[in-house]
Amino acid sequence: MFALLVYLFLIIPLIIITGAAFGTDEYLRFPPQGFSLKWLANIFEVEMFVRTFKISLEIAVLGTVLALLVGIPAAYGLSRYDFVGKNFLQGFFLSPVLVPGIVFGFSLLNFLIIKYEMPVYTSLLIGHTVIIMPYIIRVISSSLENFDYSIEEAAISLGASKVKTFFVIVLPNITSGVIAAFILAFINSFNNVPVSIFLTGPGISTLPIQMMSYVEYYFDPTIAALSVVLMVMTIILMFIIEKTLGLSYFAK
Amino acid sequence: MKKNVYVYLLLLPGLIILLLFLAAPLFSTVFRTFQGNEGLTLAKYIAFFKDSYNRGVYIRTLKLALLTTLIAVILGFPTSYYISRLSRRARGLYIIFAVFPLLTSPVVRSFSWMVILGKNGILNSILLKLNLIEEPLRLLYNEFSIVIGLVYLFLPLMIMSLVGVMENIDEDLIEAAESLGATRREVFIRVIFPLSIPGLIVGSVLVFTGSITAYTTPQLLGGSNTTVLATLIYQNAMSLFDWDTASVVATIMILTTVFVTFLINKLSSRLNA
Numbered sequence: 001m002f003a004l005l006v007y008l009f010l011i012i013p014l015i016i017i018t019g020a021a022f023g024t025d026e027y028l029r030f031p032p033q034g035f036s037l038k039w040l041a042n043i044f045e046v047e048m049f050v051r052t053f054k055i056s057l058e059i060a061v062l063g064t065v066l067a068l069l070v071g072i073p074a075a076y077g078l079s080r081y082d083f084v085g086k087n088f089l090q091g092f093f094l095s096p097v098l099v100p101g102i103v104f105g106f107s108l109l110n111f112l113i114i115k116y117e118m119p120v121y122t123s124l125l126i127g128h129t130v131i132i133m134p135y136i137i138r139v140i141s142s143s144l145e146n147f148d149y150s151i152e153e154a155a156i157s158l159g160a161s162k163v164k165t166f167f168v169i170v171l172p173n174i175t176s177g178v179i180a181a182f183i184l185a186f187i188n189s190f191n192n193v194p195v196s197i198f199l200t201g202p203g204i205s206t207l208p209i210q211m212m213s214y215v216e217y218y219f220d221p222t223i224a225a226l227s228v229v230l231m232v233m234t235i236i237l238m239f240i241i242e243k244t245l246g247l248s249y250f251a252k
Numbered sequence: 253m254k255k256n257v258y259v260y261l262l263l264l265p266g267l268i269i270l271l272l273f274l275a276a277p278l279f280s281t282v283f284r285t286f287q288g289n290e291g292l293t294l295a296k297y298i299a300f301f302k303d304s305y306n307r308g309v310y311i312r313t314l315k316l317a318l319l320t321t322l323i324a325v326i327l328g329f330p331t332s333y334y335i336s337r338l339s340r341r342a343r344g345l346y347i348i349f350a351v352f353p354l355l356t357s358p359v360v361r362s363f364s365w366m367v368i369l370g371k372n373g374i375l376n377s378i379l380l381k382l383n384l385i386e387e388p389l390r391l392l393y394n395e396f397s398i399v400i401g402l403v404y405l406f407l408p409l410m411i412m413s414l415v416g417v418m419e420n421i422d423e424d425l426i427e428a429a430e431s432l433g434a435t436r437r438e439v440f441i442r443v444i445f446p447l448s449i450p451g452l453i454v455g456s457v458l459v460f461t462g463s464i465t466a467y468t469t470p471q472l473l474g475g476s477n478t479t480v481l482a483t484l485i486y487q488n489a490m491s492l493f494d495w496d497t498a499s500v501v502a503t504i505m506i507l508t509t510v511f512v513t514f515l516i517n518k519l520s521s522r523l524n525a
Contacts (some may be wrong), residue, residue: 010350
């Protein structure tokens with residue numbers, strides 16, 4: 001009974017926001033009066049939403065690809081081999097998740113944009129690549145744990161080169177881990193606020209940042225409609241995670 | 253496990269990125285707070301804490317984080333225990349509904365509480381209709397709304413940490429205790445609680461440090477009188493252009509999270525010994 005109440009607390013706000021998105025009123029209310037899709041359509045009328053949605057998508061995809069490119073070899077090295085300083089390096093690769101986002105975002109603004117005059121877009125991409133890295137390393141490492149390295153050794157002893165073995169034997173065996181890592185990293189980048197908020201400039205902003213400044217001035221159901229779109233996106237991505245990694249991964 | 257020198261080559265690209273774009277910027281932020289005209293100094297910290305406004309912000313941040321953690325434990329503990337005793341299938345369903353909010357944008361999650369708690373929000377209109385109040389209550393933009401928003405944000409994290417540990421508690425242990433005459437209460441205090449401590453520690457560290465560093469929720473649900481450390485960094489950097497103070501707050505935030513994590517872990521090893 002108690003558990004059910006707690007879960008109502010978790011779910012009801014999201015139901016309310018969904019209901020509010022489909023009303024006909026000019027301001028947010030629940031239960032909504034009438035039914036209309038005009039607020040959903042209105043998302044596309046707000047040019048900044050469309051533009052920042054594209055930027056968020058771009059940054060999330062590019063950042064995730066970059067993090068995978070450096071993260072997969074690192075995760076492989078960390079789980080396959082034993083070497084001096086292994087524990088320290090493992091901790092170091094996971095450390096971005098421990099650094100408060102707001103501190104990291106501020107430091108990047110300070111260091112990259114002000115001190116070294118790097119472009120805002122590049123800095124934003126770098127920031128996201130770094131915060132994504134721990135998710136990649138963790139998920140790939142855990143799927144490598146289930147990989148039987150004797151298969152790899154068999155390939156090598158049969159004459160395949162190490163590089164070829166990695167691409168032909170190891171990588172195909174951890175595909176679901178790579179997909180799950182991609183999705184998790186993508187979600188974390190796409191939803192990020194504290195790092196992005198410092199790394200915006202003329203014409204460059206992300207969707208969550210744009211949404212935050214929108215609600216400061218307007219309180220109409222457009223944001224609720226946008227929230228619904230984002231929740232649908234989350235449901236689809238969750239479905240993929242469940243199929244690849246299993247959602248019980250989060251209870252660890 | 254094989255030994256290999258080339259392994260460092262695999263790690264190198266990632267290491268370079270983390271050193272250049274994580275370690276160096278953070279070091280630069282922390283370093284400037286100790287920089288004075290004549291060598292290293294704590295002057296900026298002394299100046300920061302001399303200001304009663306800043307002290308207020310720091311204390312408020314800790315207070316709200318502590319409150320959030322306590323509420324998350326009170327709500328999360330019984331809930332997680334209930335979930336952990338369910339069948340695999342039912343447990344999976346509960347986990348889905350905890351993970352979903354976790355993966356939903358914090359902006360969306362905070363915004364939903366603006367809709368509920370606002371002046372013309374749902375809660376106020378229900379209370380008005382029931383004639384329980386005559387004027388809408390001010391439920392938003394204060395410490396109350398921040399705590400609700402933070403609990404909402406972090407409760408799933410607490411539940412996941414606890415369920416992960418509790419589902420490994422052997423049912424036989426509970427049955428053994430019961431058959432030896434322990435009441436449900438005793439079973440809970442002497443069997444379930446001690447075995448859940450690791451999950452409780454992880455969950456509390458995550459919720460507490462998360463609450464100290466959260467930006468989105470206090471920014472959206474808090475007001476001008478409820479500045480916390482995260483919003484103070486933003487204000488100093490982007491509105492006042494006081495980079496030194498922003499760096500000081502950032503460093504204080506890092507030190508506080510490190511200290512709290514250390515403290516809770518220390519406490520837990522005491523409890524386990």
